[in-house]
Amino acid sequence: MATLITPRDLPTWVPGRVLSASDGQGWKDVAHRAYLYTGLDVPIPAMDCFMIVRYRGGDTPMDRWVDGRWTRKTCTPGDFSLLTRSANSHWHWTQCIDVGHTYLSEALMSRVATDIVERDVAEVRLHDVLQAQDPVVTQITDAITTEAKHQGVGGALYAEALSIQLAVHLIREYAEVSFRGEAAAGLLSPSVMRRLDEFIDTHLHEGVTIERMALIAGLGVWTFTKHFRESAGVSPYEYVIRRRLERATRLLTGSQRAIKEIAADCGFSDQAHLTRALRARQGMTPAQMRRSAGRSGA
DSSP: OOOOBOGGGHHHHSOOEEEEEOTTSOOOSEEEEEEEEOSEEEEEOOBSEEEEEEEEEOOEEEEEEETTEEEEEEEOTTOEEEEOTTOOEEEEEOSOEEEEEEEEEHHHHHHHHHHHHTSOEEEEEEOOOSSBOOHHHHHHHHHHHHHHHHOOTTHHHHHHHHHHHHHHHHHHHHEEEEESSOOOOSSOOHHHHHHHHHHHHHSTTSOOOHHHHHHHHTSOHHHHHHHHHHHHSSOHHHHHHHHHHHHHHHHHHHOOOOHHHHHHHTTOSSHHHHHHHHHHHHSSOHHHHHHHHHHHHO
16 A cells, blocks of 8 residues: 655645644644645645645635546635545646645544444545535634644643544544444344434434434444334334424423424424324324313313
């Protein structure tokens, strides 16, 4: 396998003026550098870390080759790009740009992924993202940049805390994780089911995706769906709907909150969505359920 380059090697391949850097500040598993670049056409050898590029100034068309395919986007201030570890890439842009780089180590990403799924992680790979916007990524990378520039008290500890937050978000939203060893066949363990229940209850008002559930279980989506159905007796989708309806029923019968508020709190897209789901599974509308509960308590 070819030697992977480090962030310090990058200017050899991508020449630019360094605007700020965390060099010499004692940071562990995270680093920062900001550059001012002219238009360039540059192949970059695979790096030994994960790189987040935050676009801070200048608009430019951006072409990038990675994983055997080219992608073209226009990158502007507020956008970011992701480059996974150990991936050869080729970048081409035509305008002057001001960018901040945040580098996360393989050790950090693997450690955080292991903590999330409680399984031995073989590899973490970031998705091929050339241009996207995400306020969480922006906020954390900007905080890392500010710390590198101003070097506050406890800077290394602060940078470590920020890097862990960033790693968690990237793994949850922009990564694929593979695991060591084969997944156990059959039923999901009680501890995995408890973690899934905790996750569902905490995020019920949001979009609970099967991909996130599979990641928590440490399985691929297909394998997770099969094992989950064997364990719970229903599909993951039906299980989540039932949890939503359980919460909705408690709120409808135990409070006077507006039905549309209850629908939103339980993760339904709107009141009509809640009504359809409740009628299909319990044979009554939210208003009918509330009236029935009132008569029962009379």
